[in-house]
Amino acid sequence: MSVLYILWLRQLKRYFRSKSRIIGAIGQPLLFLLALGYGLGSVYKRAGQGNYLEFLVPGVMVQTVLFSAMFFGAMIIFDRQFGFLKETLVAPVSRFKIMFGGALGGATTAVMQGLLVFLIALPLGFRLHHWANAPVALVVLALFAMTVASFSSAIGSIAQDMQGFQAINQFLIFPLYFLSGALYPLTSVPTWLRIIGEVNPVSYTVDALRWALINQTHFGIARDLLVMVAFLLVGIAFGVYRFRRIEA
C-alpha cells in the first residue's frame, strides 16, 4: 500500500460516508437542468440554436465537477481545524505527496459527481452522439477535476478559515463558471463577454466536453486539451507551492 493510495482512499471513504454531500451535489445540477433546460429550451430553439438541454448538460457536468473538486480545499481547512493536518505534516512524507494524494481523491469523487449528472440527464432526454468519444469525456473530466482540486488546495492553504475560503469561492469560482461558455454559446454574446469567455479556462473544459458528448465545438478539441493540460500543470505547481508553506 503506498502513501498516495491511502491518502486517495481516505478522500473516497469520507465521500461515501457523507450522504449529505452526495445528495447535496445532485440537487443543484438537477435544478439547473430542469429550470434552465426546460425554462429556456423553447426560446433557444426559436432562436434557431437547436436543443438547449443537449447544449446545457456538458455545462452542468462541468459545474458539478468544479464545485465538487473545490471541496478538497475545504477539506484542508477542516483538517486544520480538527487537527488532523498536524498528523500528516509531521509524517515522514513529502508535502507534495500529501497534497497530490488528497487531490487525486478529491478529483476522483468530483468526476463521480459529474458522471452522476450525466446519468440524471439520460431520463431527461439527453443522448450521446458518438459512444466512441465517451472515453475522451472521461479524460476531460479527470483533467479538469485534478486542476480544480490542485487550485483548491492552494486556496485551502492560504485561507485561514471557512469564511475566507467561501469568500474566494464567491469572488473567483462563481464568476469563472458563469462567465464561461457553460450556459450560453460564446458565438452569440456581446464581444466583451465573448473575450472573457475565451480567456477563461472553464470555457475550454466545457467545449472539450461538448465535443466529446454532442459533437459541437467552439475552439476545437486540440486547442481545448492543450489549454487544459497547461492549466493542470499550473494548478499542481500552485497547489504544491502554497501547501508546502503551511505551518501548523
Add this chain to the structure above:
Amino acid sequence: MAEVAISVKSVSKQFDKFTAVYNLSLEVKAGERFALLGPNGAGKSTTIKMLTTLLRPTSGELQLNGHNVVKDQDAARKSFGIVFQDPSVDTELTAYENMELHAVMYNVPAAVRHQRITELLELVELTERASSLVKTFSGGMKRRLEIARGLLHEPKVLFLDEPTLGLDAQTRNLLWDYVGRLSRDNGMTVFFTTHYLEEAEANADRIAIIDHGKLIALGTAAQLMKQTKTKTLEQAYLALTGTGTRDESVDPHSNWQAIHRSRSMR
C-alpha cells in the same frame, strides 16, 4: 556517557514582534524521561512544534537522534512519535483506519502492520471499538487512540504535549504506566509537557522550567527543591515562576493577542 537523543542549541523563535522562545539550550539523553514545565504561553508548545518540524526556529540548532531537524526533516520525522495537545485523529475514519493510515505514512512493513495495530489497540483497550468511527468516541478514547498511533512506528523519541489534559485517573495511570514501561524496556526517550506537577515529579528523570521563552531552571525534582529551598515541586515551581497568572497565546494563528499583550506590557 549516554547518547544524546534531543539537543537544543541557542534556539529562538520569533513571531513578528513577539519572541516565543529565546536562546533556549538543553540536552536530553537517550532513554531519559524529560519534562518541560512552564506557565501558559511560556513557549512549551512552540518548543515541541520546533522539535517536531511543525515550526522552523528563527535561529539556533535542533537535533533529534543525530538528525538535524531543519535540514534533515524526513530522517528526524521517522524517529519520533507525538501525542498532540489537541486531537489530531480523523473522526470520519474508524480507529483501525486511523492506525492503518499512520502505519502506511511511516512505512511500517505490511507484514507486521496488522499485528502491531491489533496489539496497540488492545493495549489502549480499544479492540472492541476498532471498527467504529472515531467521531463516536469520548475525549479519553480519542486520546488513547492517539497514544497508540504515536507508538505505532516504534519511535525512539516520544513527544507528549499535555497528554493527560482532561483525562480521568484511570486513563492517566494507564498512559504513564505504559510510557514508563517503554522507556525502561526499550530505552525510548520521553519528552513531555504538563501542568500537573505531581505528574512531572513521578514520571520525569529531569525537569526543565521555562518562562517567557527562557530556561530558568533545569534538574531533577530533588535538585529544583533544594535550589529553591522548598519542600514540594509545586512550591519550587511557584518560587521560580511567580504566582501571577498568564493569558498569552503563542499560537501563530492567534498571534495578535500575543503581540498586543507584549506591546501593552512595555
